[in-house]
Amino acid sequence: MNGRAFIKMHGLGNDFVVIDARQEPFNPTEKQSRLIADRRFGIGCDQFIIIEPAVHQDADIFMRIRNADGGEVGACGNATRCIASLIMQETARDHVTIETLAGLLHARQSHKNLVTVDMGPARLEWQEIPLAEERDTLNIGIKLPPLKNPVGVNMGNPHAVFFVEDAEAIELDALGPRLEHHPLFPERANIGVATLIGKNHLRLRVFERGVGITSACGTGACAAAVAAARRGLTDREVQVDLDGGSLHINWLDSGQVLMTGPVSIAFRGEIAPELLNES
Numbered sequence: 239m240n241g242r243a244f245i246k247m248h249g250l251g252n253d254f255v256v257i258d259a260r261q262e263p264f265n266p267t268e269k270q271s272r273l274i275a276d277r278r279f280g281i282g283c284d285q286f287i288i289i290e291p292a293v294h295q296d297a298d299i300f301m302r303i304r305n306a307d308g309g310e311v312g313a314c315g316n317a318t319r320c321i322a323s324l325i326m327q328e329t330a331r332d333h334v335t336i337e338t339l340a341g342l343l344h345a346r347q348s349h350k351n352l353v354t355v356d357m358g359p360a361r362l363e364w365q366e367i368p369l370a371e372e373r374d375t376l377n378i379g380i381k382l383p384p385l386k387n388p389v390g391v392n393m394g395n396p397h398a399v400f401f402v403e404d405a406e407a408i409e410l411d412a413l414g415p416r417l418e419h420h421p422l423f424p425e426r427a428n429i430g431v432a433t434l435i436g437k438n439h440l441r442l443r444v445f446e447r448g449v450g451i452t453s454a455c456g457t458g459a460c461a462a463a464v465a466a467a468r469r470g471l472t473d474r475e476v477q478v479d480l481d482g483g484s485l486h487i488n489w490l491d492s493g494q495v496l497m498t499g500p501v502s503i504a505f506r507g508e509i510a511p512e513l514l515n516e517s
């Protein structure tokens with residue numbers, strides 16, 4: 239097998255290896271995806287993104303998302319902005335529709351280097367998170383000291399958001415894996431720790447399912463904003479400060495969540511054939 243051209247992109251440091259498989263199909267196994275994502279032996283990324291032809295007639299492309307552990311997932315906010323920006327450049331349009339496993343996402347060029355994506359509705363029923371049993375998603379009631387009682391939100395992927403006095407003081411690398419795999423989350427969960435800074439301002443750190451701590455998580459920021467508004471801590475429009483920078487989140491009255499943030503292309507390269515020949 240020959241190598242494959244890729245683009246390395248990131249949104250606030252949450253980084254992606256992007257392959258365009260519209261002309262030449264590309265369907266990596268879990269193991270190949272893990273190798274490509276491996277920062278020591280592969281190229282290194284948080285998510286591996288494959289652009290495929292759209293299935294839905296209203297979409298411009300289909301975006302397949304694999305976490306660094308090789309598992310396929312339904313949503314990635316930062317990657318959606320990156321891919322939307324690529325397709326807008328390619329088509330010379332200022333809006334695009336991206337199809338994902340979680341549904342159709344509409345994106346548009348905002349001012350300067352910013353892209354806004356309508357991430358769809360926040361899903362809040364316990365079956366939608368999903369949880370293993372009926373619970374109030376506003377007070378899920380699990381505890382791993384000092385973390386307790388998260389809010390559950392599904393943004394096309396499952397999130398549990400814990401509100402804490404000081405997000406920096408939380409040992410997220412130690413607590414994250416145990417909470418990600420908590421038996422109450424049958425599909426595992428992305429784990430956020432959020433601190434209230436003001437009525438329109440949150441600080442957030444995220445331990446991502448299938449990855450670990452990342453410098454930013456777009457769906458995590460959407461989930462934290464929705465969770466904070468549901469708890470009455472913030473208004474529905476907030477700035478969320480992540481390790482890699484800030485996202486602007488607006489939970490509309492319609493239930494849709496708008497996310498605005500930057501997009502970066504880091505470099506272009508080719509995946510070594512040895513990585514692709516691993517089966």
Ligand SMILES: N[C@@H](CCC[C@H](N)C(=O)O)C(=O)O
Nearest residue numbers: 314315316395447455456457
């Ligand atoms: N980086 C992301 C989320 C990627 C998927 C997540 N780890 C999951 O397993 O659901 C983002 O920007 O939203």
